Amino acid sequence: MKNEFALLGTLAGTLISTGAWAQVSVQPSTDERIERLTNLVEQQQKTIKALEQRLNDLEMVGARGRGVAGGTGNSAEGNAGGAMTAAGVPSLAQEASPATPGATAAATAATAASATSGSDTPVVGSDARETQQQARVQSKDLVYQSEHAPLFERRLTIDSGFIYSYYDRRALSLSGFLALDAIFLGTINLNQTKSYTLTYDTIARYGLSDRFSMDFDLPLIYRNTNFLSGGAGGSASNLSDATLSTAAPGDISMGLYYQFLRESGAAPDVVGSIRVRAPTGRSPFGIKLVPADPNNNNLNIADQLPTGNGVWAVTAGLSLLKTYDPVVLFVNASYTYNIKRSVSDISSVQGQVTPADVKLGDTFGFGGGLALALNDRTSMSLAFNASISGSTQVTTAGVTQTVIGSRSNVATMTFGLNHVITKGWSVSAAIGLGLTPDAANYTVTLRFPYTF
Known part of the structure; x- marks a missing residue:
């Protein structure tokens, strides 16, 4: 048993060393990372504004009983838009932490689940936005x-x-x-x-x-x-x-x-x-x-x-x-x-x-x-x-x-x-x-x- 633990420890140490070496070898410069993060922020802001405008129009039309069949259609289209955002635009956490792919994947999965869960998984600030809308x-x-x-x-x-x-x-x-x-x-x-x-x-x-x-x-x-x-x-x-x-x-x-x-x-x-x-x-x-x-x-x-x-x-x-x-x-x-x-x-x-x-x-x-x-x-x-x-x-x-x-x-x-x-x-x-x-x-x- 001790030998197995020692073997696992040696293997883990090797993987960590290899990952660290790979990170150092492919790590971009600070200016490149800043430029990439800036582009991603601008891209995400444009996407968020477009989705908010679309959601406002759909909710307004749905509230008057015009243009859509009801609340179910609005939720489905809003959820689809949320899933597209999670899948189509990388998150800032993913860009900021390239050395932790496991944590990044978990955060991305949690974001996608939050966007597609509808009312089952409340989002922070959703009540305030709903009241304002x-x-x-x-x-x-x-x-x-x-x-x-x-x-x-x-x-x-x-x-x-x-x-x-x-x-x-x-x-x-x-x-x-x-x-x-x-x-x-x-x-x-x-x-x-x-x-x-x-x-x-x-x-x-x-x-x-x-x-x-x-x-x-x-x-x-x-x-x-x-x-x-x-x-x-x-x-x-x-x-x-x-x-x-x-x-x-x-x-x-x-x-x-x-x-x-x-x-x-x-x-x-x-x-x-x-x-x-x-x-x-x-x-x-x-x-x-x-x-x-x-x-x-x-x-x-x-x-x-x-x-x-x-x-x-x-x-x-x-x-x-x-x-x-x-x-x-x-x-x-x-x-x-x-x-x-x-x-x-x-x-x-x-x-x-x-x-x-x-x-x-x-x-x-x-x-x-x-x-x-x-x-x-x-x-x-x-x-x-x-x-x-x-x-x-x-x-x-x-x-x-x-x-x-x-x-x-x-x-x-x-x-x-x-x-x-x-x-x-x-x-x-x-x-x-x-x-x-x-x-x-x-x-x-x-x-x-x-x-x-």
Whole structure:
């Protein structure tokens, strides 16, 4: 036995001596090793960046239910990429320790096993990277949800928030004629209307499948309007004003969304929608005008403010979205058909009742914009939206008349900011600036969507 141990010791000593001699004979110079390590580091950094970018894109697409079948496909492709990195690029440990091939082989095998083991073998720092990636996905999903369509894979989302709109309108009415092209003879009526509307609505979204979703919107509206009029007795210095406010539910609506095409390659994400609005708010028809000041017959105001359109409406829309990380581009178009309705009273004169059929003008809307991810939790958006409505027609006693001035063109430019607070809970803020006389002067929106 001792002889065997001695023989093994002699053999080991011979192998070590031979290995040491071979190491010395083939050992490269220090400059060559530094240059080789530098090249390997650059090569590994390029490979890691490419794989991280690919993994981010796949996880983002998978989280929206678009482009991939599910989490299994992402894991398989990510594992294959990890195995390729381990096999295709030598590790720094292997280059730095050429004299210990056994340890290098073990480290390489452990790296490959870690890359291909999936969730069975956790990687150091993987939880932090997963949390960061999830936040980044949520940041882009806020834009996706607010500008394009619901997130189909999310089972339930409660989106509640406030919308504040301010209007300021001025009008000068002259009823008379010019004498000698310089002197006006007649009555003067100066009108100014300042109005703001505060809407609190709650939207419940539910994903029926990976392509089909629905939502329900319930708004509560508070309106406050101040009327200012001058020209009593033909004098512009005589002013009268009155303030009217009301609070009531608005028109509720329900929408259905279907994803026709999922974003992949050069193809955009295409979602179609149909929405039905019910006239549950206070109708604008039959509201009577009353004098606000007995000394000024120029100022007549409504006895109450409406909170709804008064008719059923159906809206069909189409929305397209394309991601060019970190930029998201989106466009949309819609058409709203207002259903003709018979009302018991259309007159605004006190003591007078006039039944009529009312057909509000249909509306064509379009818009587009872009969103930019500022970091892993915050993104900003810029959008333009416009809607063009036709004239309203009223039929009384078999005679159809077009309401003068009922056509409208509303255009707004919106600047938005989205931020992820915690997982599933986020905040979205936006300010819209009116670009046409029919649009609100400005609109401020603050929403808090929460996903279960």
